[in-house]
Amino acid sequence: MKIFILISVLAFGVTLQDVPWLDKNGQKRIDKTFAKLWKDQNVKTVNLDISIEDQKELGFKIRKQTLYKVFADANHEGYMYLDKAPSKFDKFDYMVIYNPDLTIKVVKILVYREDQGGEIMSSSFLKQFKGKNHFSKFELGKDIQGISGATISCRSTVEGVKKLSKRIYKMNQLGKL
Amino acid sequence: MMLFSVIVTQAQVTSADSTTNEPMNTAQNILAGNGGKSITVAGYGEVHYNQQFNDTLSHNGKMDVHRVIMFLGYKFSDKTSFITELEFEHVKELYVEQAFLQHNLHENINFRTGLMLIPMGIVNEYHEPTTFNGVERPNVDSKIIPTTWREIGAGFSGKFPSASLRYQLYAVNGFLSYNGVGKIGGSSGYRSGRQKGAEAIFTTPNLSGKLDFYGLKGLKLGLSGYFGGTQSTAYNNLDKSDADAVAAADSSVINISMVGIDARYQNKGFKARGQFIYSNNDNSEAYNAYTGKDLGSSFVGYYIEASYDIMTLIDKESKMELNIFGRYENYDTHNSVLSMDRDLSYGRLDYTTGIGLKLANGAMLKADYQQFINIDPTTDAKHQINLGFGVWF
Numbered sequence: 001m002k003i004f005i006l007i008s009v010l011a012f013g014v015t016l017q018d019v020p021w022l023d024k025n026g027q028k029r030i031d032k033t034f035a036k037l038w039k040d041q042n043v044k045t046v047n048l049d050i051s052i053e054d055q056k057e058l059g060f061k062i063r064k065q066t067l068y069k070v071f072a073d074a075n076h077e078g079y080m081y082l083d084k085a086p087s088k089f090d091k092f093d094y095m096v097i098y099n100p101d102l103t104i105k106v107v108k109i110l111v112y113r114e115d116q117g118g119e120i121m122s123s124s125f126l127k128q129f130k131g132k133n134h135f136s137k138f139e140l141g142k143d144i145q146g147i148s149g150a151t152i153s154c155r156s157t158v159e160g161v162k163k164l165s166k167r168i169y170k171m172n173q174l175g176k177l
Numbered sequence: 178m179m180l181f182s183v184i185v186t187q188a189q190v191t192s193a194d195s196t197t198n199e200p201m202n203t204a205q206n207i208l209a210g211n212g213g214k215s216i217t218v219a220g221y222g223e224v225h226y227n228q229q230f231n232d233t234l235s236h237n238g239k240m241d242v243h244r245v246i247m248f249l250g251y252k253f254s255d256k257t258s259f260i261t262e263l264e265f266e267h268v269k270e271l272y273v274e275q276a277f278l279q280h281n282l283h284e285n286i287n288f289r290t291g292l293m294l295i296p297m298g299i300v301n302e303y304h305e306p307t308t309f310n311g312v313e314r315p316n317v318d319s320k321i322i323p324t325t326w327r328e329i330g331a332g333f334s335g336k337f338p339s340a341s342l343r344y345q346l347y348a349v350n351g352f353l354s355y356n357g358v359g360k361i362g363g364s365s366g367y368r369s370g371r372q373k374g375a376e377a378i379f380t381t382p383n384l385s386g387k388l389d390f391y392g393l394k395g396l397k398l399g400l401s402g403y404f405g406g407t408q409s410t411a412y413n414n415l416d417k418s419d420a421d422a423v424a425a426a427d428s429s430v431i432n433i434s435m436v437g438i439d440a441r442y443q444n445k446g447f448k449a450r451g452q453f454i455y456s457n458n459d460n461s462e463a464y465n466a467y468t469g470k471d472l473g474s475s476f477v478g479y480y481i482e483a484s485y486d487i488m489t490l491i492d493k494e495s496k497m498e499l500n501i502f503g504r505y506e507n508y509d510t511h512n513s514v515l516s517m518d519r520d521l522s523y524g525r526l527d528y529t530t531g532i533g534l535k536l537a538n539g540a541m542l543k544a545d546y547q548q549f550i551n552i553d554p555t556t557d558a559k560h561q562i563n564l565g566f567g568v569w570f
Contacts, residue, residue, distance in 0.1 A: 023255070025284050088217075088219065089217045089219070089248075089250040089252070089258065089260060090217075090252065090258070109338075113255065113256075113281065114258075115279065115287050115289070115334050115335070118336040118338070118343060119336075119341075119343065119389070119391045119397070121336070121338035122338065122341045122391050122392060123341075124341065124391070124392055124393055124394040125391075125394070127394075128394070139496075141443070141445070141446075141486070141498070142445060142446075142489065142493070145394055145395040145443055145444060145445070146443065147391050147395075147397060148299075148303075148308075148397045148441035148443065148450070149299075149302070149303050149389070149397060149441075150391075151308065155538065
């Protein structure tokens with residue numbers, strides 16, 4: 001296993017390590033979320049770059065600069081996993097922050113490009129993922145309440161978070177984190 | 178009784194061959210499916226069987242490929258997109274229901290121009306058949322809101338995520354009320370006045386807006402407004418100094434003020450929705466005198482609906498849904514009238530109850546029974562059974 005580590009040490013009020021493929025509004029939303037979660041702490045993110053060999057072993061691809069280990073005041077606080085998912089005519093960027101035990105701490109929509117379906121940015125929708133993990137049920141309309149008029153994007157978010165949760169669980173099981 | 182099927186596909190494709198750099202036409206782009214994101218193809222369709230019945234008279238049933246729709250979207254850049262909705266209705270009628278250009282000005286502001294849906298109530302904007310219960314759309318969304326209501330215009334839309342608000346505000350073309358004959362009235366409401374962006378007459382802009390709040394889990398609330406004068410050919414080549422001619426032309430237009438509130442709620446297997454629409458028709462007295470029509474001075478309509486997915490009781494692990502639902506509608510295009518008798522046959526109470534079996538996300542079989550009651554006590558209620566399916570992809 002090869003892990004290439006990039007580290008940025010941050011004091012809040014200072015931008016977190018940039019995610020190169022993410023636009024500035026998405027980056028701002030990451031910064032804001034971290035500032036809220038780890039108030040007055042020094043946070044650093046460590047990019048986990050999973051090698052091609054490891055990805056073959058895991059059975060799925062992991063795009064560069066999508067998986068980060070999170071530290072606050074030198075304590076391991078969990079993981080940040082970024083991804084894209086389809087809305088009706090476009091794609092949106094979202095983030096899942098996991099606790100060290102791989103339960104979900106926070107889900108945030110970082111960049112939503114389309115007009116319709118933007119309701120998924122609502123915290124009342126996203127809060128429903130908190131505490132869930134790979135073993136949890138994720139059925140839209142049953143375990144997670146959707147939002148009328150944003151069905152496609154709600155379903156996309158649910159499927160995306162479910163996918164990332166399965167993947168991070170498997171990475172942990174095989175010692176890739 | 179029969180059900181029919183249509184074939185549906187979905188693709189997200191590029192606008193250029195990234196491997197050979199050869200120019201490709203639209204069809205080739207769509208067929209290539211080589212990993213790009215510029216063109217999006219989506220659609221929906223619904224096929225219906227309607228059978229009216231009563232004790233004394235026989236009625237022919239109607240089988241109809243009611244709608245087959247294709248969405249085509251092209252993304253020029255991260256900020257600029259063009260969206261179209263192309264519709265075949267009853268197999269042989271072709272319409273462009275949406276064709277607008279949208280540009281993202283700011284995280285919270287989009288500029289939109291072209292042929293677009295008027296944001297009023299629920300179904301006019303969200304009319305994909307798997308998003309509503311019943312084979313047919315609610316009648317309030319036909320008789321009061323002339324779904325699918327679309328006109329050419331321009332304006333802004335966006336959202337404020339921290340406040341859980343979405344807004345839309347557009348200046349649009351209005352209904353055509355007169356083109357030699359009166360176009361709107363008591364029987365069909367505004368439906369015949371829709372211009373649909375087809376060589377539309379334009380004399381005065383109308384204002385359309387909607388505010389949606391979605392900050393409480395499972396609940397969505399909407400407030401819609403539409404204000405403005407109708408369009409009329411009577412103003413074409415009009416001598417502005419001819420006071421009588423101007424006054425006559427003024428009698429051919431109606432000043433519409435329509436407001437609507439709507440709510441949708443869902444909690445696990447339970448769903449409920451409702452909407453209330455009120456529309457005031459200022460100048461209806463002069464309009465009716467000028468055109469010989471019977472337009473009411475106000476329209477009103479509302480419905481409430483509840484449904485429950487009983488599959489959650491039968492098989493909690495099932496991916497399918499079996500929704501039972503009931504809907505009550507009350508609407509009247511002669512809610513109030515001026516200088517004429519109210520026609521009670523325009524006031525209706527409709528009851529609909531039925532089931533919807535969601536086979537997979539985006540594919541639903543539907544069956545329901547409807548009772549249509551006129552508030553006119555001298556007329557008998559009508560009864561109808563509907564079967565059909567809807568797909569959305």
